[in-house]
Amino acid sequence: MVIRFTLNGKSQSVDVNPSMPLLWVLRDTLNMTGTKFGCGMALCGCCTVHINGEAMRSCVMPISAVGGKKVTTIEGLSADHGHPVQQAWIEMDVPQCGYCQSGQIMSAAGLLAKEPNPTDDDIDDAMQNICRCGTYQNIRKAIHRAAELQAAAPAPGAGGNTEASPSASGTVTGGAE
Amino acid sequence: MSSSTTQVDRRVFLKTGLAGATGLVLGFYLPGASTALADATAAPAAAAVLNAWVRVAPDDIVTIIISKSEMGQGVMTSLSMLAVEELECDWKNVRTEFAPADKVYIDPVFGMQGTGGSQSIHSGWEPMRRAGATAREMLIAAAAQKWGVAASECHAENGAVLHAATNRRATFGSLAEAASKLPVPADVKLKDPSQFRLIGKPTQRLDTPIKVNGRAGFGIDVRRPGMLHAVVLRCPVFGGKVASFDATKAKAVPGVKDVVQISSGIAVVADNTWNAMQGRNALAVKWDEGPNAALSSDTIRKQFGRKVKAADLNVNAVKAGRDYAAATLVKADPFAIERMDKNQGKIIIDGNSAFGRRGVSDFVGDAVETSKAMKAPVQVTWSREDDMQHDYYRPTSYIHLSAGLGADGWPVAFTARIACDSVMSWFFPGTITNGLDTSSTEGVSDIAYDIPNILVDYQLVKSPIPLGFWRSVGASQNGFFSESFIDELAAAAKKDPYEFRRHLLAKSPRHLAVLNLAAEKAGWGNPLPKGVYRGIAMLRSFSTYVAEVAEVAVDSSKGRLKVQRVVCAVDCGRPVNPAVIEQQVMGAVIYGLTAGLKSEITIDKGRVVQTNFDDNPVVRMNEAPVVEVHIIQSTEGPTGMGEPAVPPVTPAVCNAIFAATGKRIRRLPVRTQDWT
Ligand code: FES
Numbered sequence: 090m091v092i093r094f095t096l097n098g099k100s101q102s103v104d105v106n107p108s109m110p111l112l113w114v115l116r117d118t119l120n121m122t123g124t125k126f127g128c129g130m131a132l133c134g135c136c137t138v139h140i141n142g143e144a145m146r147s148c149v150m151p152i153s154a155v156g157g158k159k160v161t162t163i164e165g166l167s168a169d170h171g172h173p174v175q176q177a178w179i180e181m182d183v184p185q186c187g188y189c190q191s192g193q194i195m196s197a198a199g200l201l202a203k204e205p206n207p208t209d210d211d212i213d214d215a216m217q218n219i220c221r222c223g224t225y226q227n228i229r230k231a232i233h234r235a236a237e238l239q240a241a242a243p244a245p246g247a248g249g250n251t252e253a254s255p256s257a258s259g260t261v262t263g264g265a266e
Numbered sequence: 267m268s269s270s271t272t273q274v275d276r277r278v279f280l281k282t283g284l285a286g287a288t289g290l291v292l293g294f295y296l297p298g299a300s301t302a303l304a305d306a307t308a309a310p311a312a313a314a315v316l317n318a319w320v321r322v323a324p325d326d327i328v329t330i331i332i333s334k335s336e337m338g339q340g341v342m343t344s345l346s347m348l349a350v351e352e353l354e355c356d357w358k359n360v361r362t363e364f365a366p367a368d369k370v371y372i373d374p375v376f377g378m379q380g381t382g383g384s385q386s387i388h389s390g391w392e393p394m395r396r397a398g399a400t401a402r403e404m405l406i407a408a409a410a411q412k413w414g415v416a417a418s419e420c421h422a423e424n425g426a427v428l429h430a431a432t433n434r435r436a437t438f439g440s441l442a443e444a445a446s447k448l449p450v451p452a453d454v455k456l457k458d459p460s461q462f463r464l465i466g467k468p469t470q471r472l473d474t475p476i477k478v479n480g481r482a483g484f485g486i487d488v489r490r491p492g493m494l495h496a497v498v499l500r501c502p503v504f505g506g507k508v509a510s511f512d513a514t515k516a517k518a519v520p521g522v523k524d525v526v527q528i529s530s531g532i533a534v535v536a537d538n539t540w541n542a543m544q545g546r547n548a549l550a551v552k553w554d555e556g557p558n559a560a561l562s563s564d565t566i567r568k569q570f571g572r573k574v575k576a577a578d579l580n581v582n583a584v585k586a587g588r589d590y591a592a593a594t595l596v597k598a599d600p601f602a603i604e605r606m607d608k609n610q611g612k613i614i615i616d617g618n619s620a621f622g623r624r625g626v627s628d629f630v631g632d633a634v635e636t637s638k639a640m641k642a643p644v645q646v647t648w649s650r651e652d653d654m655q656h657d658y659y660r661p662t663s664y665i666h667l668s669a670g671l672g673a674d675g676w677p678v679a680f681t682a683r684i685a686c687d688s689v690m691s692w693f694f695p696g697t698i699t700n701g702l703d704t705s706s707t708e709g710v711s712d713i714a715y716d717i718p719n720i721l722v723d724y725q726l727v728k729s730p731i732p733l734g735f736w737r738s739v740g741a742s743q744n745g746f747f748s749e750s751f752i753d754e755l756a757a758a759a760k761k762d763p764y765e766f767r768r769h770l771l772a773k774s775p776r777h778l779a780v781l782n783l784a785a786e787k788a789g790w791g792n793p794l795p796k797g798v799y800r801g802i803a804m805l806r807s808f809s810t811y812v813a814e815v816a817e818v819a820v821d822s823s824k825g826r827l828k829v830q831r832v833v834c835a836v837d838c839g840r841p842v843n844p845a846v847i848e849q850q851v852m853g854a855v856i857y858g859l860t861a862g863l864k865s866e867i868t869i870d871k872g873r874v875v876q877t878n879f880d881d882n883p884v885v886r887m888n889e890a891p892v893v894e895v896h897i898i899q900s901t902e903g904p905t906g907m908g909e910p911a912v913p914p915v916t917p918a919v920c921n922a923i924f925a926a927t928g929k930r931i932r933r934l935p936v937r938t939q940d941w942t
């Protein structure tokens with residue numbers, strides 16, 4: 090079944106089993122491996138992407154439910170680390186192994202889009218992502234820092250391509266059967 | 267792995283041609299280094315080899331070859347700092363490359379190419395600096411030759427060689443080619459530490475930028491032309507195997523290419539991972555469950571519990587005799603599922619966290635066998651369930667501790683009887699002598715407290731559960747045992763737990779210094795908010811000294827506890843990258859808390875009960891304490907930081923629970939019923 094959606098600002102169509110989770114479409118069909126697999130059960134947050142601007146877990150999101158929607162992955166969050174969350178992450182040297190960090194960053198960006206000045210409690214609520222390396226303290230600091238950066242320079246479309254219109258050209262068709 | 271010290275000397279530098287490299291490439295080779303571990307694994311006694319590489323390209327880019335896996339512990343940054351400190355190039359021009367598999371990269375302490383045992387900085391400390399210094403001297407010699415001046419009149423600075431007398435300057439890049447043709451100096455002088463400008467300064471990690479945009483490549487991200495995806499169904503019972511299977515339904519799943527039996531189970535191969543998983547769900551298998559089908563946590567507990575009681579311990583004036591159990595198995599949770607592919611006979615292994623899980627390479631076998639059967643590159647993915655149930659776990663360990671206190675309250679005798687399953691028997695059976703696996707006793711047998719009579723007794727007890735080098739290995743459970751028991755003794759002597767330790771560490775200055783620093787920074791003795799209690803613990807492991815004070819909010823009536831703050835003091839010798847040390851301590855505290863408070867693997871009918879993060883939870887953001895890290899400015903040789911901050915956190919928390927409730931935790935993980 091052919092499903093069309095917007096991926097990082099470009100229109101995308103894939104022809105896959107409609108119940109295949111978005112995570113595997115991204116990783117295996119489209120070879121966009123920035124989004125990670127950690128549990129497959131919406132428990133860890135590794136696979137977090139934005140769907141219509143909302144941070145969601147792609148491992149339990151059937152591709153059929155994504156039709157017509159706007160999907161932003163870590164690869165599309167910014168060109169060249171420009172998103173305030175990425176900048177703060179670099180400034181605070183957040184990642185250790187880095188495996189969970191795509192999901193952490195997408196969750197944090199989702200939080201800041203909704204709540205530009207989150208409290209520690211907001212962070213506890215929104216950041217349910219697991220980090221086995223234990224980077225939580227630096228994630229918390231970096232979210233506060235990202236809020237400052239975002240306030241200082243509210244770039245148009247901060248929050249990445251989530252808000253961008255699908256005007257960009259170039260349709261890529263997934264290589265599934 | 268227990269650390270051992272190898273005297274790194276008799277070094278011979280070699281010039282080595284790395285394929286495709288231009289400019290200067292340096293490596294070096296250490297003959298004759300060997301250790302207990304190397305001997306025990308029957309590694310060739312002759313040449314253990316330690317690597318370190320410096321490559322200088324014509325465009326001034328300096329590539330440091332990293333022989334250790336970057337698993338998040340910051341090693342590519344810290345090892346680069348060591349080489350660059352001596353090389354004197356511009357830090358901005360530094361790149362890194364991981365070493366391929368080659369004899370030259372064998373770690374002399376391990377006798378093999380590998381990363382672990384909190385060993386990388388300790389092993390790399392002198393060789394990496396020497397590699398940088400040797401490269402620098404060759405660049406200086408090349409410049410001196412070019413200018414017709416004495417090398418002694420030149421010096422290197424910020425990526426260039428300078429001749430001050432004639433005010434001439436040449437960049438490393440412009441000299442690299444000529445330098446590579448010069449003889450390698452037999453000996454070079456290393457900087458006096460007072461001259462360090464990089465070592466000891468918090469330095470940003472080189473790997474952060476690629477870890478914030480999804481570009482960092484993990485094993486699971488490898489893509490090859492024509493690559494297929496597979497998952498493996500393994501017998502849920504330890505030691506079981508396939509009796510028969512019917513793949514008809516699995517093969518009918520769209521996208522499934524084939525179903526092949528491999529040594530670890532049945533591999534379902536498909537065009538993508540998800541289809542492979544659907545195919546696996548459709549497999550019909552009959553298992554031969556083997557001899558362990560009746561194994562349970564209960565039988566294991568009884569088996570180990572009996573052993574510590576098997577002998578009566580007679581110590582004068584015994585006042586305290588206690589059984590402790592880290593009865594439960596804990597798993598490592600590497601945070602990327604291990605995934606490998608095989609490409610033209612080369613096995614590619616990319617970095618992610620491991621915490622001990624990648625000390626075993628079973629997943630490589632899965633990928634190699636499946637690729638061979640399919641005659642195509644195959645990526646095998648382990649789901650979280652696969653990993654949870656087919657891990658190599660921290661061993662079951664029981665201990666009986668007793669001690670005698672003199673009339674003045676100070677201990678006069680200490681005995682421990684440990685019954686522990688043996689990690690080393692899985693990996694390096696040759697290291698076990700007279701039935702002693704020292705990884706089972708470390709953290710108790712080397713107890714630092716000044717007690718005149720100490721007896722530590724050990725029984726190696728075997729269970730069929732696969733074991734691995736869980737982060738901090740034996741020190742993880744033994745630190746809990748010894749530091750909880752010392753706290754019990756302090757209470758029995760009616761002394762303050764910090765003062766009690768302090769008194770007994772008077773002759774151990776490095777232990778004492780971290781203990782004092784943690785207590786001072788935590789404000790030990792100062793009043794705390796209502797309902798908040800402190801506990802302290804201290805342990806030396808992997809040659810690094812760590813003391814931690816935990817502040818825990820305890821509400822017995824509601825059965826709630828929250829670790830709010832953990833103050834850590836570490837002495838890891840000369841700190842190389844304090845920023846990375848801090849990260850490692852923060853991570854270790856979270857890791858220790860997960861095992862101490864939340865995560866337990868239980869066995870029923872020969873199989874692991876837990877499946878995923880719902881029934882084997884880990885600490886998340888809302889439970890993460892504030893962690894403060896204080897580093898002793900030591901001038902001793904550097905030691906590792908990957909593991910040593912794990913062991914003290916659990917006993918510090920349990921000692922705080924005791925301070926709050928008078929209840930002593932003697933089993934992990936902590937259960938609410940044990941303190942309410
Ligand atoms: S992989 Fe989706 S939440 Fe864990």
Ligand code: FES
Binds near residue numbers: 220223619
């Ligand atoms: S950085 Fe390793 S799991 Fe989060």
